[in-house]
Amino acid sequence: MPVFKTPFNGYSVKFSPFYESRLAVATAQNFGILGNGRVHVIDLSPSSPVINELIAFDTADGVYDVAWSESHDSVLVAAIADGSIKIYDTALPPHSNPLRSLKEHAREVHGLDYNPTRRDSFLSASWDDSVKLWTLDRPGSLRTFREHAYCVYSASWNPKHADVFASASGDCTVRIWDVREPGSTMIIPGHEHEILSCDWNKYDDCLIASASVDKSIKIWDVRNYRVPVSVLNGHGYAVRKIKFSPHRRNLIVSCSYDMTVCLWDFMVEDALVGRYDHHTEFAVGVDLSVLVDGLMASTGWDELVYVWQQGMDPRA
């Protein structure tokens, strides 16, 4: 399956919700510690094994995450390490981009999630311990959610309830929020260590997964979060990102500082379904295609983006 080489260290990869062959990749120089960033928009061509770059946008600081707009097929938002969020339109030439730069976060923006149901707003999670709610047509954020006591690494919208989202933080909690409420509605002290990622199950609006530096992934039922529904052990180091499958209820994909990408079925005893060992540095970005069942993508600090069909060898 095709491979794309990025000049900087990969940070995040996302499938377009509109085109099955299109992806956006967030990258940062010097491991995101200091230097530039670049957003790549790439296209898989069905015939050749080559990945084409459609367009790339340079940024003055590293790009930690990227999210496609759910309402405009050419628009994407990028999380920049300098605390800004930049909005790009891939249909416009580079000099017309970014459309907008939203600068409110005081520190690195680490995670973005576009609302899949309302399709008009997105969340940003930042190392300034806050989550912010934005729409494309406003220059400032609509809301700031400030309860976490340490970096917030990711935020994720509930797929059914357009006003509900979850945030994962280094303060070892996952918080559930309803944007109509002033504060968080639920605090899940999910792990003993920092929580780096969370995601909602796409079929059961009560199930949420959390991934932690403690190497584990835990599945929670928000109706009874005292005990996790399932604990997935198998990664050798901190789990960096998790994503529920849009196609299979029980399937979850994860990537980790142990340099592997893993597939899990959280309902069976031997939960680990597949392990992909193709990255040679930390695997920090992973995504599953909404449009093609089983199509996966990953990126890592080895400056490579892999796209492959589940069950195949990413390097083959």
Add this chain to the structure above:
Amino acid sequence: MSMRELVTGGAACAVSGSSSSSSNPLGALANALIGSSSKTQERLKEIPNAAAATSHTQFYDDPVAALPGSELDHPFLQSNAQGSDFIRGFRTAHDNGLADAWDEIQRQPHLDRVYNAAPAPPIQPTLDGPPQRVLSSFLHSFVDSSRSGIPLHPTPLPLLGLSQGDKQCIRDRSSIMARHFFADKSEEFINSQVNALLSSLEIDSDSHAKGPMPGRFRELEDYWNESQGILKPGAHAADGWVTEFSQHRAQHGDPDAWAHSFEQQHGAGGWASEFEQEQAQLTLVDQMRGGNIVNLAAIEQTRMLAHTLSQNDDPKFQNSKFLQFVSKMSRGELIIDDNQVKPASGSWATEYQQQFNGGASWADEFVHDEVSHGPAQWVNEFATEREQEPVDDQWVNEFSKLHVDDWAEEFGRQVGEGALGDSSSDNWATAYDEFLNEQVASKERSDASTGVYVFSDMNPYVGHPNPLKEGQELFRKGLLSEAVLALEAEVMKNPENAEGWRLLGITHAENDDDQQAIAAMMRAQEADPTNLEVLLALGVSHTNELEQAAALKYLYGWLRHHPKYGTLALPELVDSLYYADVARLFNEAAQMSPEDADVHVVLGVLYNLSREYDKAIASFKTALKLQPNDYSLWNKLGATQANSVQSADAILAYQQQALDLKPNYVRAWANMGISYANQGMYEDSIRYYVRALAMNPKADNAWQYLRISLSCASRNDMLEACDSRNLELLQKEFPL
């Protein structure tokens, strides 16, 4: 406010729906003055088809957030927006500039240069060019060099112009990221890891401007608890300040507020005058620094960090550039000081090498760093401060405003005033003594570790009736690794057998393992202090390791104990050997008996030591005329040629001569590889290294050279095989 914003008046000057600064005459001027980038010409565009809940003009309600390209006008770190030439170099880079920079990094010129110097120790490339490239190349060559196991030598870098903001980025980001990785240990462990890393980075007091949110790092809490325990048990509830801090956070939210409230409390010049007061205490402070308050815990934790790294057997981890980068920083090997990124101490490369050879602990040098820069005391200062003045916001101000050195001084002042009480001063004194003892002990350990012969496990020749004879036979056949085992069995049986040790040493030397060769030869010399062959071999091995003093000692010893030349040696020279004296004596010896090949060999070795390669080549050639079948001489000649600038054919011919005479001469195979690599023929060099390693998989140097050649030949696909020392695969891939 940045200059551009002052000139353009920010977004307020922009007109709705039209263009940004470039349509504004002043904006154009600003572009001309400051330099235009594509981003300054960006147009603010409505999102196509976006549901317009608000009118256009609303975009401009908030000039800060709405202006496209505002990243140029509103850098993340406002406080030093104008100071960061370095980052501006990054930020104004056009696409091509980035691509160039990338190509530069990819080419990795330093590796070539490392090669050119082989087998002499690698020479650090001169880094020049635009600052951002220097940093990038430096970081990459830094991690690459540790990856290939060849230490980088300290290099004076040009001024990089790293701003406080850049340093802060490096510091904050690497510490947050490191927490993710090292956190598979206990929470306490992680916190200390991060602290170890931070203390290294905080070595430069300048980098400690108004910092990241201090409350961000949980180790503060730990240190608070700890220091409370040490200084005044039960003075405050441990979680007291946490609550207080949360309250403070809730009140102010914005970290800048600390600065304001500090200024409110003390007046803008308040702490400056305070600082001046403290200057008066400098004498005392220096005293305190002499008896530095070293954070023993931090040292220990840093050691554990390296341990953690080394514990993971997965070669992928050993090769992770990021891990090596972080671990370098946490060891204080990379510091940002005086606007330069530089290795922390002049000797770390050597120390690192020793460590690599299973010797010294780098903790020494970390300690050394601590002594010279003295971070980490702030915790104690903080504790003291807190104890004295439980004013709520004050510590935050202190923490965010003061420099590390100021804390040290503050601490010194308070000790002078007896604020800590005698008992705690004594604690520090004791702790410092312990630290000193530890340092001495580890130094001894490291000294002892060089020159100690390490025996193989599971030696089948133990119990052999005549292992010496067997060893000699194996050596003659060129089965060097087998011969090593047999000879080890011999010297285990007869530890006083100088000939056994000598043969063992020669076998190791031919097998390209100078450390073991030296260790064995030293045992041989113990058993027979005047054995000429042993003395010569020791001289050669030390020359190979570029240890001039030791080499001179043994070569002079050879002369002194030689029946013919002993009269030349002047006894008074023994204590102070100078190269020139020794060389002169050997030249006299050569005149005395020009037919003695050994003298010419020693001269050749001596000239290698002084890097007079032409003379060395002449000496070896003379010796070869006298002893044309001495394969080790052919190898010496080839290696010397490789060091000097000589035609490639000649070098290869001499090496080939050595190999023809002795096909299993591992060192000659490795030297062939080096010769090819020096000519840029990396594929060929790989084949020779692999052959050498097939004969002796323990030749660590050859593994390092192989790794470099693999990456130079863009055979990264085989790096894993190299790292896991998968000879089978390598031999299949690179047959000779």
